Amino acid sequence: QVQLVESGGGLVQAGGSLRLSCAASGSIFSINAMGWFRQAPGKQRELVAGISRDDSTRYSDSVKGRFTISRDNAKNTVYLQMNSLKLEDTAVYYCATENGYYWDYWGQGTQVNVSS
Secondary structure, three states: OEEEEOOOEEEEEEHHHHHHHHEEOOOOOOOOEEEEEEOOOOOOEEEEEEEEEEOEEEEEEOOOOOOOEEEHHHHEEEEEEEOOOOHOOOOOEEEEEEEOOOEHHHHEEEEEEOOO
């Protein structure tokens, strides 16, 4: 079992920045990659950014150049730095872990609201 606790969401004006954090605990040895997903009302959950065990990263086209995923192995924490936020970035953001085959553990989600 892996437990994930997200923090850092909130309300920000368009063009602003937020940093999300995701602290992992439990059977972290089983984690192959970690990622951030988001789900806006009426839309499917989408992968925003991921970071693998070898530190390779991937981003959705919609956030590339604006968001940065990173991690602190000593703290078992993954971050999502979000810059130049847009109205369409408003969503619930979820942290998740991947075991090499599928995304298996999820956090409770943190709300990000971007206002004009």
